[in-house]
Amino acid sequence: MSPFGEPDPVRAAALLGARAADDGAPVRDLVLGLLKAGAGADHGLLEAVMGAALDGYARANRAELARHDTERAAFVTDLLTGRADPGGLAERAQRYGIRLSATHVVLVARGAEVSPALAQRVDGALAARYGDGNTLTTLRDGELVCISAGGLRGIAAELARLLVGELGPGGWQIAVGRPHQGLPGLARSLGEARGSLDHAAKLGFTTPVLHAADLLVFPVLLRDREAITDLVTTVLGPLREARGGARPYLDTLTVLFEHQGNYTATARHLHLSVRAVTYRLDRIRDLTGYHPGEPTQRFTLHTAVLGARLLGWS
Template sequence: MSGEGLGARAADSGVRLPDLASAVLEAAAAVWAELSPDAVDTPAGMHRRAGQLFSATHSLLDSVCHGFIRQDHAEVERHDLDRAEFINDLLTGRAEPGELAARAHRYGIRLAATHTVLIARGAGITADISHRIDVALAARFGDGNTLTTLRGGELVCISVGGLRGVGAELAHLLLAQLGAGKWQLGIGRAQPGLRGLATSLSEAGSTLDHAEKLGFTTPVLHAGDLLVFPVLLRDREAITDLVITVLGPLRTARGGARLYLDTLAVLFDNQGNHTATARQMHLSVRAVSYRLERIRDLTGYHPGEPTQRFTLHAAVLGARLLGWPEDQA
């Protein structure tokens, strides 16, 4: 058997690489011990024979390690592919339930239990990063309590429902791997059963989608904190009517609706604070007040009026979700 074949066989048998290297060196030492010195051997001859044995041992060790590492990498890739396929089948529910349950048992997943799905998006997320995060989470929370893979360019993590700290730990790992401001994490609610996995996945993805449309830059977003947005979009005709009715008149303003819509969005993001709004928009407080007065003149609504603030805020959120005014006729 070749050195590479020996290394591959050792990897398949679960032999550790240090133990394999030690075995090769021990075999070389045994060969040297069995060499009987020739009567005519000179120091130069002994040196030559030692050099030949060292060279042969070095070549064999290099070949064995190469075969081991290649086989080990292939096994890791097969494992990752199997894991990714299982998670995809688990989240889409395409596989036959009995077969899926058997595969789930292998990964420590109980289909009847409650689970939470977390999704991370970031341009720099790779398969290697996904693998490192999976190993780190398993070490932190235990095998079978988390399952992480790369799915459609997104990092998807399934965690046992009720397990605390997974979101915070995953965020910490993403920060260490990608840096600040280069990723965002959506966390679905804990849901029971196989169907609950798909629901939690959808919630986590929708949370990130809504955050993108609304311009939210918070690194970690919980679906439970953003439940109002699916409610707003559930009746698209109604929210569109609200946006057009309340904000439509802003289109007649000089410069268009966008200028005033952005002012309202920043104002509400700053809890109605005119000074903070002016600072963020690089305006004077007087300019902000002028714009708000123009909004009242055009629409009849003013964010300073308690009875009108909620309507205006809902309309602004609806506009951001719909992409209005760009996507509206």
């Protein structure tokens, strides 16, 4: 079809461009066809027709990408929540090369504003690196969610590398769930990854890549909230009576444990003298009866401090 014989050739060209995109025709074929059909036509008309056809082609492509992204996001949501019919879900999974009975790992990136275009680029880069059907990446609830075949090596490091290239080195964090098998395993791995990000935010962990397997102690601590609350209140409650409240002492203990009990490194981090750090730790012992320098008391204090941060207690 040539738009040059139409009453409105510009509008006809836009429809022609959209149809070419829907049919999967290369844009080069569209341009060559229009040039051939418009040989001898007025230069201004040819330019307007060409522009309209390319605009129609681009709009149709964007609409197709948006539809594809919507379908992909809906599929991932159904996959991770298990709300859809398993039979229909299995049929949809085949389109993306996913075997529902296999072992998978879910990775979640959070923190920076991730656009659909970025998610598309990351998905394409991971597919190119690991092969179609081994990864599936999409945007979900403002987070970048990647479903990975359980045996892939280096997937977290590769995702981090891509995010550094796209977003820079800061402002985001990746958590990797543990590998689990089958459809219920996907939801479990997602929950572990998101839970790790939640715990990291409460505890102030800034490591770019977190592994749920390394943070299993924190769900255990929170599993019996009444017990951990009782521990925090009993061990750390007396610090509230100190001048300035509990916060300076909690901060001191937190940094001390992060630096494996090194007083000098703790003082440097807190911009204090070693003598000031020693004084605070002695005050903690006087108020609570616990001192991190005592091996039998260190674990109790450390657990109480972690529990306080998880609970938002101060």
